[in-house]
Amino acid sequence: MPVEISDLDMFLNIAKRAKECRVKRVRKSDIVKIKARTRRYLYTYKTTKDKLDEILSKLSCSKIIDVDEGKEIKK
Numbered sequence: 001m002p003v004e005i006s007d008l009d010m011f012l013n014i015a016k017r018a019k020e021c022r023v024k025r026v027r028k029s030d031i032v033k034i035k036a037r038t039r040r041y042l043y044t045y046k047t048t049k050d051k052l053d054e055i056l057s058k059l060s061c062s063k064i065i066d067v068d069e070g071k072e073i074k075k
Contacts (some may be wrong), residue, residue, distance in 0.1 A: 002035070002042040011045040012058055014038065021061035025049070025068050036061065 005011045011034070015021055018036035025032050032052050036043045047055060056064065056073065064073040 002044050004044050004046070006045075008045065008047075008055070011036065011043065012060070014043050015059055015061050018043075018061050020063040020065060021059060023052070023056070023064065023066050023068075023073070034059070 005014065015036045018038050020037050022035040022037070023032060024035065030049045032047050032049055034045045034047065034055065036045075045055075065071070066073050
């Protein structure tokens with residue numbers, strides 16, 4: 001089961017050790033889920049579409065993938 005994180009700073013620290021991060025946009029709403037896959041757990045963080053660009057600029061994953069478009073996001 002994925003672990004949901006509600007604190008942004010904690011999620012950014014977890015994302016530093018993640019193998020990859022995924023961005024998933026929820027249909028019919030303005031919610032975006034950012035998922036960080038570590039060796040042991042999958043961590044999720046929910047945010048709005050407005051704050052997504054700000055969070056992606058702070059994110060330090062080695063690989064960031066946009067699930068809806070099926071391609072890697074370049075930093």
